[in-house]
Amino acid sequence: MKYLLLLLLLPTAVGAQTRREDIYSDFVLYNRRVALEKDLHERIIGNHFSQPLDSNSEDGYLSGCWAVSQFLFDGPEVMEGFRRLFAGYDLLSYDTRRALLEAVYAVAPDKFISSVDTVLEHETNPKLFALCAVYLYRQDSSTNNANRLKIKLVERFPADTLPLLSELTRYLSYHGSQPGDGTPGIKELLAYRRGDGQKTIYSFQRWHRDYPGMAIVQNADGSFVRDGRGRLQVFQQLARSGSDLPWFLTNGSTPQGVYSIQGTDISRTNFIGPTPNLQLLLPYEGSWNRFFHDSLPDAHSVAAIMVHTPEARDEMQTDSLELYLRLLPPGWRRYAPMMEAWTAGRLGRTEIIAHGTTIDPEYFRGKPFYPLTPTMGCLCAKELWNPTSGHPLVSEQNSLVNAFLSAPGRTGYLIVVNIDDQHKPISREEVEALVAGKK
Secondary structure: OHHHHOOOEOOOOEOOOOOHHHOOOHHHOHHHHHHHHHHHHHHHHHHHHHOOOOOOOHHHHHHHHHHHHHHOOOOHHHHHHHHHHHHOHHHOOHHHHHHHHHHHHHHOOOOOHHHHHHHHHHOOOHHHHHHHHHHHHHHOOOHHHHHHHHHHHHHHOOOOOOHHHHHHHHHHHHHHHHHHOOOOOHHHHHHHHHOOOOEEEEEEEEOOOOOOEEEEEEOOOOOEOEOOOOOEOOEEEEOOEOOOOOOOOOOOOOOOEEEEEEEEEOEOOOOOOOOOEEEEEOOOOOOHHHHOOOOOOOOOHHHHHHHOOHHHHHHHOOOHHHHHHOOOOHHHOOOHHHHHHHHHHHOOOOOOOEEOOOOOHHHHOOOOOOOOOOEOOOEEEOEEEOOOOOOEEEEHHHHHHHHHHOOOOOOEEEEEEEEEOOOOOOOHHHHHHHHOOOO
């Protein structure tokens, strides 16, 4: 089942605008959707999770956990499968342990507190320890519990300076206060990027990622892409992963901050579909020259940045962090959430792109983000398909890519920013007010 979630991208890039009626996927046809739903419920969940847990059935349980995280299944078969996995936790492979903890975080926020606490007591892998800690912290975010978890961390990893554990400590210390800190002025951000000479996509999100955000496109000359009537073009976009794990963990929801747009591409993955996607780079993912679009100060910059020696910094009078912060206006450079993308890349997160989806939204009916679909941490625009013709009825992803390609150039930057913590989708009116400088 894990193969369903891999991001396998075609090497051939897309350079021109695409007509919605030219996009086709047989994966969205009615018979295929029915067959997939049957397979997921009967084989992946019903069969795999009903088997006795041993070395022969573990791969089936692993596939089931990945399916749970993506489709948010939470029936009695799933809970019974979780109980079997926790009972045999010590004998599981790393991949199965991780899939279990992600799936439990995704669909059982308060049902396995004791089991996860027991795992925390003896788990020695930093990533798995972190998964346990954030699960327990979400259930009880009191200062006492946060301190208890931080003490456990220090006891378990007394001499460890892994960046992941440092970020976990910061999360346990400050996460509760972040939504109340206040986002710097959006007007300053939009005005600053106007003078950069690069196209920029802004993805405005809520702190609570259950609620969809909106993306807009700013051309290199500072103007915003509008329709033929002069109305601002906006594109609904979800920045929530299936698990909704914190941004610094693999498969967590989309980190805030600056991404480098490298162009467009087409995915081979059925669940992403054939609509052109925007290829994004996180800091540390690939060369710095690619991230900054060949605009480093001199020919020695890449080596200098990577080495981080005092001599190299003296020679180029900057480093990669300073260059990253220069993409933001002065008032934003000390705003910690803008460092999430930077830190996520440093921690090893990769393959966060902006794409569409062929997943049937009916799996998520009743969720605040319906009819959008969660991902593995990417930005996902709304796409609704005709199950008879195989063509999209609505493709805000295609409209977003076309808007980006409507002006010369295939590269630029994308900035994800949480604007507030209202528990509702971001509206067109809110975005128009931000662009007009009224908010």
